[in-house]
Amino acid sequence: MKIGVPREIKDQEFRIGLSPNSVRVLSDQGHQVSIETQAGVGSGFTDEDYQQAGAKIVTSAAEAWQQELVIKVKEPLKEEYKYLNDPKMLFTYLHLAADKDLTKALISSNITAIAYETVELPDGRLPLLTPMSIIAGRLSVQFGARYLEKQQGGRGVLLGGIPGVSAGRVVILGGGIVGTEAAKIAVGMGAKVQIFDINVDRLAYLETLFGSRVELLYSNASSIEKAVPQGDLLIGAVLVTGKRAPTLVSRELVSKMHPGSVIVDVAVDQGGCIETLRTTSHSSPTYVAEGVVHFGVPNMPGAVPWTATQALNNSTLPYVLKLANQGLEALEKDASLAKGVNVKDGVLVHPAVQEAFNDLT
Numbered sequence: 001m002k003i004g005v006p007r008e009i010k011d012q013e014f015r016i017g018l019s020p021n022s023v024r025v026l027s028d029q030g031h032q033v034s035i036e037t038q039a040g041v042g043s044g045f046t047d048e049d050y051q052q053a054g055a056k057i058v059t060s061a062a063e064a065w066q067q068e069l070v071i072k073v074k075e076p077l078k079e080e081y082k083y084l085n086d087p088k089m090l091f092t093y094l095h096l097a098a099d100k101d102l103t104k105a106l107i108s109s110n111i112t113a114i115a116y117e118t119v120e121l122p123d124g125r126l127p128l129l130t131p132m133s134i135i136a137g138r139l140s141v142q143f144g145a146r147y148l149e150k151q152q153g154g155r156g157v158l159l160g161g162i163p164g165v166s167a168g169r170v171v172i173l174g175g176g177i178v179g180t181e182a183a184k185i186a187v188g189m190g191a192k193v194q195i196f197d198i199n200v201d202r203l204a205y206l207e208t209l210f211g212s213r214v215e216l217l218y219s220n221a222s223s224i225e226k227a228v229p230q231g232d233l234l235i236g237a238v239l240v241t242g243k244r245a246p247t248l249v250s251r252e253l254v255s256k257m258h259p260g261s262v263i264v265d266v267a268v269d270q271g272g273c274i275e276t277l278r279t280t281s282h283s284s285p286t287y288v289a290e291g292v293v294h295f296g297v298p299n300m301p302g303a304v305p306w307t308a309t310q311a312l313n314n315s316t317l318p319y320v321l322k323l324a325n326q327g328l329e330a331l332e333k334d335a336s337l338a339k340g341v342n343v344k345d346g347v348l349v350h351p352a353v354q355e356a357f358n359d360l361t
């Protein structure tokens with residue numbers, strides 16, 4: 001199989017779809033991997049590293065996109081739509097429910113678009129979202145703590161407090177991977193932590209993990225309305241697979257938070273779960289609305305590309321190998337990979353993404 005890896009062009013995105021280790025495995029199995037020059041530099045990998053692993057370095061994005069299987073990290077941006085022409089497989093994060101233009105572009109292309117985030121194991125776990133969710137969850141508290149600092153626009157609260165002064169309160173909406181990892185870091189810092197979820201089995205599991213160190217609450221409008229105004233750091237971490245995130249916190253509720261509190265909505269890639277949240281970028285990560293600092297960067301792991309590229313590859317490589325070795329047949333043989341297919345033969349096929357767009361014309 002001819003495999004192409006273009007350089008990521010999203011703002012401050014330094015990850016790359018394949019690491020040199022993955023390229024070596026693919027080359028050893030007879031596949032030809034073309035890497036756009038300098039595409040790995042942000043993750044700490046030089047063109048020479050890729051050449052030594054067996055890759056061919058190509059000088060333009062167009063050449064990387066010309067291959068039969070294109071491996072990326074983030075969704076194609078508008079500047080890349082022109083490459084969505086010849087029939088090919090694209091394997092990357094897509095998050096289509098929050099991106100109507102890209103959905104339309106893929107529908108009018110010949111591309112089989114397979115989204116990392118909807119590859120799903122029989123028990124419902126999302127193996128290719130998990131590593132980035134772990135990273136984003138851990139980063140959410142790291143970023144949140146920083147934006148609570150006065151010089152960053154925050155209210156000047158130290159999350160861990162100090163004997164004699166209350167610790168900060170961290171309110172986490174969604175106790176899945178992101179929420180759990182956020183809680184681990186917040187607990188480690190000494191903050192007071194609450195997690196809200198609608199899945200009682202998950203809440204029970206979290207109790208085995210955190211004991212009484214974290215308050216575990218069923219997520220509904222009244223419990224959220226009570227907690228949010230008390231929070232110093234509010235973390236959005238809900239997910240209904242493939243669908244737009246539900247809005248759990250209204251503008252009015254945000255206005256009841258202390259001025260200088262911080263919202264980190266990790267679920268921004270699925271549209272966000274806070275009414276006042278809009279997408280931001282690593283170059284301009286925050287803005288203030290209703291007196292509260294908002295952070296809505298959809299590619300948080302891009303801040304730690306050395307870790308994130310390797311973590312992503314550890315999980316994606318088995319699926320990349322299946323696509324490379326079996327082509328489109330892999331989608332018939334592997335039910336988990338088949339769930340990753342969002343668009344094929346000009347049709348939006350993922351049911352949850354379909355639901356997000358009843359009005360596509």
Ligand SMILES: NC(=O)c1ccc[n+]([C@@H]2O[C@H](COP(=O)([O-])OP(=O)(O)OC[C@H]3O[C@@H](n4cnc5c(N)ncnc54)[C@H](O)[C@@H]3O)[C@@H](O)[C@H]2O)c1
Pocket residue numbers: 117129130132133134136173174175176177178179196197198199202219237238239240245246248265266267268269270297298299300301
């Ligand atoms: N911004 C980024 O850089 C970044 C990185 C990784 C993941 N994400 C996003 O973070 C979000 C969470 O990912 P995850 O891997 O933790 O998902 P997950 O499926 O592991 O967890 C989501 C949790 O939300 C819960 N939930 C659903 N509806 C809820 C509601 N109304 N109230 C409370 N909880 C509710 C679910 O029961 C589940 O436990 C996703 O949108 C994902 O795409 C963003």
